[in-house]
Amino acid sequence: NSMGRIFTGLVKxxxxxxxxxxxxxKEDQLxxxxxxxxxxxxxxxxxxxxxxxxxxSIDVDFNAGIFVTLNPAGKGYGGRSNLP
Numbered sequence: 001n002s003m004g005r006i007f008t009g010l011v012k013x014x015x016x017x018x019x020x021x022x023x024x025x026k027e028d029q030l031x032x033x034x035x036x037x038x039x040x041x042x043x044x045x046x047x048x049x050x051x052x053x054x055x056x057s058i059d060v061d062f063n064a065g066i067f068v069t070l071n072p073a074g075k076g077y078g079g080r081s082n083l084p
């Protein structure tokens with residue numbers, strides 16, 4: 001829920017957010033958060049003025065942006081999940 005609240009603020013205000021080392025999340029969390037990001041990106045791309053996020057209707061500011069960094073999973077990069 002905390003990431004959803006951050007996303008809601010970004011989308012409503014038109015701010016940008018960068019989330020570093022995204023694949024340090026557990027796989028189930030990564031999946032759920034990725035679905036939220038996908039819904040936001042689709043709304044911005046398709047110029048949909050309103051989306052449902054966390055069960056609430058949110059007005060979309062098309063200037064919003066979400067950026068994610070990933071590091072490889074494997075030897076030398078401990079604690080990262082393989083992407084589903």
